[in-house]
Amino acid sequence: MTLILSDRFDENRPIYLQIVEKVKRAIIRGDLKPGDRLPSVRELAIMLRVNPNTVQRAYQELEREGLTFTRRGQGNFVTQDPAVVEELREKMRRELVRRVIQEASEINMSVDELIKTLEEIRNEQAS
Amino acid sequence: MNRLLRARGLTKRYGRKHALRGVDLEVNSGEVVGILGPNGSGKSTFLKIAIGIVRPTGGEIEVLGQRPGAGLRKHVSYMSENDYLYRWMRVGEILEWTASFYDDWNDAKSQEIIEFLGLDRDSKISSLSRGMRGRLKTAIAFSRDVQLYLLDEPLSGIDPASRSKILDVIIREYRPENSSILLSTHLVMDVENLLDRVVFLSDGSVLLQGNADELRSQHDASINSIFIQLYG
Amino acid sequence: MDIRNIKNILVKEIKLAKSWLIFVPAGVLLFNFYIYLKFKDIPSMSRNAPMLLVSGIVILPLLIIAFIRGILILKSERDNRTIEYLKALPVNGFEIATAKSLMIGIESFAYAATYFITFRTMITLAQTTYTVRLTLWLFVLIWLVLTLTATFSLLLQAVGMSVRRFGRLIAAVLFLILSQAGLKIAGWLDPVLREFPHITLYVVYGAGTQAKGPMTLGTLILLAIYIVINVSLTGYLVENKMEV
Numbered sequence: 001m002t003l004i005l006s007d008r009f010d011e012n013r014p015i016y017l018q019i020v021e022k023v024k025r026a027i028i029r030g031d032l033k034p035g036d037r038l039p040s041v042r043e044l045a046i047m048l049r050v051n052p053n054t055v056q057r058a059y060q061e062l063e064r065e066g067l068t069f070t071r072r073g074q075g076n077f078v079t080q081d082p083a084v085v086e087e088l089r090e091k092m093r094r095e096l097v098r099r100v101i102q103e104a105s106e107i108n109m110s111v112d113e114l115i116k117t118l119e120e121i122r123n124e125q126a127s
Numbered sequence: 128m129n130r131l132l133r134a135r136g137l138t139k140r141y142g143r144k145h146a147l148r149g150v151d152l153e154v155n156s157g158e159v160v161g162i163l164g165p166n167g168s169g170k171s172t173f174l175k176i177a178i179g180i181v182r183p184t185g186g187e188i189e190v191l192g193q194r195p196g197a198g199l200r201k202h203v204s205y206m207s208e209n210d211y212l213y214r215w216m217r218v219g220e221i222l223e224w225t226a227s228f229y230d231d232w233n234d235a236k237s238q239e240i241i242e243f244l245g246l247d248r249d250s251k252i253s254s255l256s257r258g259m260r261g262r263l264k265t266a267i268a269f270s271r272d273v274q275l276y277l278l279d280e281p282l283s284g285i286d287p288a289s290r291s292k293i294l295d296v297i298i299r300e301y302r303p304e305n306s307s308i309l310l311s312t313h314l315v316m317d318v319e320n321l322l323d324r325v326v327f328l329s330d331g332s333v334l335l336q337g338n339a340d341e342l343r344s345q346h347d348a349s350i351n352s353i354f355i356q357l358y359g
Numbered sequence: 360m361d362i363r364n365i366k367n368i369l370v371k372e373i374k375l376a377k378s379w380l381i382f383v384p385a386g387v388l389l390f391n392f393y394i395y396l397k398f399k400d401i402p403s404m405s406r407n408a409p410m411l412l413v414s415g416i417v418i419l420p421l422l423i424i425a426f427i428r429g430i431l432i433l434k435s436e437r438d439n440r441t442i443e444y445l446k447a448l449p450v451n452g453f454e455i456a457t458a459k460s461l462m463i464g465i466e467s468f469a470y471a472a473t474y475f476i477t478f479r480t481m482i483t484l485a486q487t488t489y490t491v492r493l494t495l496w497l498f499v500l501i502w503l504v505l506t507l508t509a510t511f512s513l514l515l516q517a518v519g520m521s522v523r524r525f526g527r528l529i530a531a532v533l534f535l536i537l538s539q540a541g542l543k544i545a546g547w548l549d550p551v552l553r554e555f556p557h558i559t560l561y562v563v564y565g566a567g568t569q570a571k572g573p574m575t576l577g578t579l580i581l582l583a584i585y586i587v588i589n590v591s592l593t594g595y596l597v598e599n600k601m602e603v
Contacts (some may be wrong), residue, residue, distance in 0.1 A: 011351065049298055049320060211440045228450065
């Protein structure tokens with residue numbers, strides 16, 4: 001979980017949503033594996049220095065999206081259904097690319113140009 | 128949801144000067160509410176009325192179903208913004224003396240907080256720095272198991288290291304399932320992530336109040352930015 | 360009124376009042392010794408002179424100390440901002456006033472005892488032809504007068520701290536009114552007080568010459584009632600009018 005905590009919050013957006021995103025990224029990266037226990041609400045609140053209610057709300061949101069589940073008295077766990085994780089990965093990839101395309105269009109950059117530039121940069125970095 | 132504090136049209140006048148002009152405010156169980164506003168906006172007056180050490184001129188206030196007074200103070204924890212500790216006492220002495228008044232004093236918890244905050248029971252309070260005295264005030268307030276904590280400017284006038292420690296204690300010791308916090312501050316940045324709900328006070332009146340996340344979404348800005356916009 | 364609260368506040372007061380309990384009696388002792396050296400020739404004075412001189416000269420500083428102490432026991436809490444800490448505890452104003460007055464009573468007891476013992480010793484040491492018998496009642500009288508003085512100044516300080524404007528002026532006016540009223544009431548009650556049993560309050564000079572005190576038990580009761588009134592009014596002010 002340490003990786004989740006590394007960056008600070010963007011305080012202009014609801015914090016619980018940012019916690020949700022951090023957990024999602026940790027799941028995609030594999031920092032949190034299927035069946036892993038999430039930190040308790042209190043632990044995470046102390047780690048992130050946020051209100052426990054905010055963490056609670058984030059956990060509820062994660063559960064609602066099917067990414068985690070609760071075992072009574074034991075806490076919150078990452079889903080063991082690989083399909084759900086795969087779906088999340090796909091969704092996040094698409095979201096990212098859509099965002100990039102959106103931003104590119106704002107400077108009149110076509111998708112083809114975007115792909116071209118991407119490849120150029122990849123080659124630069126490889127060499 | 129249980130209502131712990133409810134103020135209706137609360138007014139306080141000092142001579143011709145108004146400290147509060149009809150404030151409506153509620154605190155429910157399990158939430159952290161921030162009274163935000165610049166100095167002199169009436170934050171401290173509100174908390175002092177809630178604890179019963181200042182009498183309102185008008186309006187009503189009920190805390191834990193009681194009128195503020197000595198009886199209520201048995202069940203509510205209060206921390207003043209002022210440097211109001213008995214300086215001639217030692218740290219251990221003021222803890223023990225204060226504990227003797229309460230049935231809900233939690234010695235184990237007290238000890239833990241004192242250690243966490245790096246306070247020494249044998250130090251004289253007069254020899255502590257302002258930040259350390261701020262830590263001690265926090266330790267005293269959270270050494271009790273109560274439903275409602277009233278914290279007046281817990282972070283103001285205190286060095287960054289102590290501010291961070293105090294904030295840690297508030298988060299560590301806060302239990303949403305059985306307590307609530309009402310805190311006042313003009314240092315919004317420090318408590319940005321702590322507040323469930325905020326009440327902006329200006330010149331004794333409520334300017335704006337609401338759920339912190341909703342306000343962030345509506346204004347597309349942090350509570351701190353909203354604060355700057357409101358009072359800037 | 361919760362006894363536990365009063366006890367707890369009193370514990371704090373005693374810790375802080377150590378210097379008052381030690382230095383004032385020590386001062387009284389030294390002062391009395393000085394008087395003794397100065398007035399060794401008391402026997403040569405006219406009959407009532409030593410009594411008046413010695414009693415007056417020692418009791419007056421004590422009354423002034425008691426008056427100042429009554430003010431300081433409350434004023435120091437305001438000056439150090441600790442009055443807010445005290446009031447934010449689960450105690451009411453009456454408990455605060457009672458505990459502080461008890462402290463005043465304990466201190467006055469120490470002052471009165473020192474005075475009483477040294478006064479007697481001094482007279483006995485200073486001359487041979489006079490013997491002085493001081494009864495327990497004289498001691499109680501001095502104790503109550505000192506306590507009354509201190510609780511009175513405590514009340515005046517509470518007034519000063521409860522009124523937002525002209526606090527000192529109002530307290531000074533009240534001082535005049537209340538002290539005059541107290542004396543007036545005592546005057547009116549004189550016939551009633553006389554009905555109470557007389558207390559033997561006398562000093563025997565040598566061969567059977569007595570100076571008998573005109574005091575009755577009623578006087579002591581009246582003093583005690585005044586003290587209780589002072590404490591109650593102080594309690595009312597601390598609870599309802601004194602905002603911190």
